Amino acid sequence: DTVMTQSPDSLAVSLGERATINCKSSQSILDTSSNKNFLVWYQQKPGQPPRLLISWASTRDSGVPDRFSGSGSGTDFTLTISGLQAEDVAVYYCQQHYTTPLTFGQGTKVEI
């Protein structure tokens, strides 16, 4: 199985500041033929299911504010929230869909 490891487990950021979340996969999830990284990011608020934020490591989903950005390739990825807003308090998960079983990171809790 491809193990996804996120860091840190939690972080506290002031309103308007930047939050950076890292995700590392135990093997490359870059498809060299398409040059696409099979990595997505979700946001989960308490009592809700996850919400898709970013696909292909860096493509924001429809309706996702542009303060959310994703980067990285191969095995190392980053989710950045530039200018944290109160509504961004949540747990963030990365997920690889390069191979089954599909696997998720353990989550990073973002607080104010």
Added chain:
Amino acid sequence: QVQLVQSGAEVKKPGASVTVSCKASGYTFTSYYLHWVRQALGQGPEWVGIINPSGGRTSYAQKFQGRVTLTRDTSTSTVYMELSSLKFEDTAVYYCARDRHQSGSDVFDYWGQGTLVTVSS
């Protein structure tokens, strides 16, 4: 609008089986794969398996092989997840989630509200 509505919470004893349903609406049921994902309290999500509502073909995570069965009823646009030989560690919220692409991408765009399954003696 796309909706996935799941059945209510369940409490089961170890060794028993549980069936959770997921009724889809707002789109063509047979056009998108549906996945099941579970999440224990305070943990990351864990993928259980996938079903193609069109032909009924399934694929399961090896961890659950032999214990999980996914089925669908096209007449009611409902998929079912049965998990047998329940263990305490199966206690989790179980979600159904739609695949975002008709061709299958293993990325989830719509989720059910979740069903809490508690295994307790």
